[in-house]
Amino acid sequence: MCKETTRIYFEDDYCAVAYKASGENSQTFFTRLFPHRSFAAPVNRLDTPVSGLLLLAFSAQVQTLFSRAFEAGSVQKEYWAICERSAVHSAETSEPQRLEHWLGFHTKTQKAFIGASPIGTASAGTTPPSAGITKPKKNKKPTLKHAVLYWTLCGKGDRYDFIRISPETGRTHQIRIQMAAAGHPIKGDLKYGARRSDPNGGIRLHAYKLSFIHPVTHKNITVKAPPVQPDTLWQACTEVCLNDTPFTNKEQAKSGTAKDIPASCGQIDPERRP
Numbered sequence: 001m002c003k004e005t006t007r008i009y010f011e012d013d014y015c016a017v018a019y020k021a022s023g024e025n026s027q028t029f030f031t032r033l034f035p036h037r038s039f040a041a042p043v044n045r046l047d048t049p050v051s052g053l054l055l056l057a058f059s060a061q062v063q064t065l066f067s068r069a070f071e072a073g074s075v076q077k078e079y080w081a082i083c084e085r086s087a088v089h090s091a092e093t094s095e096p097q098r099l100e101h102w103l104g105f106h107t108k109t110q111k112a113f114i115g116a117s118p119i120g121t122a123s124a125g126t127t128p129p130s131a132g133i134t135k136p137k138k139n140k141k142p143t144l145k146h147a148v149l150y151w152t153l154c155g156k157g158d159r160y161d162f163i164r165i166s167p168e169t170g171r172t173h174q175i176r177i178q179m180a181a182a183g184h185p186i187k188g189d190l191k192y193g194a195r196r197s198d199p200n201g202g203i204r205l206h207a208y209k210l211s212f213i214h215p216v217t218h219k220n221i222t223v224k225a226p227p228v229q230p231d232t233l234w235q236a237c238t239e240v241c242l243n244d245t246p247f248t249n250k251e252q253a254k255s256g257t258a259k260d261i262p263a264s265c266g267q268i269d270p271e272r273r274p
Contacts, residue, residue, distance in 0.1 A: 006270055007181075008033060008160060009223045010243070013060030014062050014216045015055065016040075017223045021144060022051040022202030044070060044170065052189040052207025053225050067132070070170060076211040079165040080226075080241050082204035082233055084194060086161065086183035094153040099178045102144040103171045112173040114181060115144040147171045149178055160187055160204075162237040175205060187233075204233070208241070 009055040026046045028042040034056070036038045045054040051193060055061035055075075069075050102115045149167040156162065161184060165175055173192070179185065180192040181226050186205050188198025211222040227234040227244070 015057050017055055017210055020046055020054050021227055022049055026054055036222040046207055050204040050205045053210050053223055059120050079207045080206045080237055081163045081165055082187045082237050083161045083163050096150045096152045098147045098150055099182055103147045104144050105172045112177040141196055143169050147174045157236050162240050164241050169263055177198035
């Protein structure tokens with residue numbers, strides 16, 4: 001593991017972006033990084049076996065503003081994944097693909113499932129649940145939440161595919177279950193269909209990039225962090241993902257324009273410290 005100070009990729013008086021290693025708890029790992037802060041709380045979350053960037057707020061007010069930005073979809077995220085090879089997608093690379101599902105989550109089993117689309121809704125690019133994905137128990141009606149992501153195949157290794165993922169929504173275990181439903185279970189993710197565990201005990205999913213408008217300074221902030229101390233697989237994934245074109249979904253690709261990040265989720269006067 002790298003030195004603690006090198007895990008902080010951005011920091012000011014209001015927030016920070018820090019690197020979480022696979023196996024660390026996103027609710028507690030940062031306490032030793034910011035011992036001088038009287039308040040530090042994560043805005044988003046990463047599953048324990050997932051590595052990558054996490055956004056932290058240094059006041060409850062800033063945390064609320066960032067939470068609204070995430071809910072509004074105005075924080076852009078990019079993940080890298082090393083996935084088991086799909087028999088459906090045999091090309092070396094692919095254009096961005098859209099996945100849309102309605103997801104539920106069992107708190108008892110700590111496992112997501114794909115439910116039926118509500119009546120009257122159309123799910124373009126919806127993929128049916130694959131074998132091994134949990135389904136809701138009978139006589140239970142858990143809440144289903146709309147989930148959308150875009151993914152693109154950037155390259156192939158000997159046995160695994162290297163994939164970039166841009167989620168539009170942030171549901172629990174969303175990327176893990178949606179990629180499994182698409183025939184691309186993430187390496188090491190036994191919970192969602194991977195054939196074998198990963199030697200390090202984690203899964204090969206990494207939160208590579210966060211882009212947002214700072215709620216206080218109103219500056220555009222983009223932070224990127226490839227996997228720290230990568231092995232051969234992550235090195236191969238990094239090479240093809242970094243060389244790929246900027247991630248766009250289908251609508252962006254057609255128009256050739258980048259998606260603007262709205263700044264309408266609330267603001268703080270920078271002269272007032274939270």
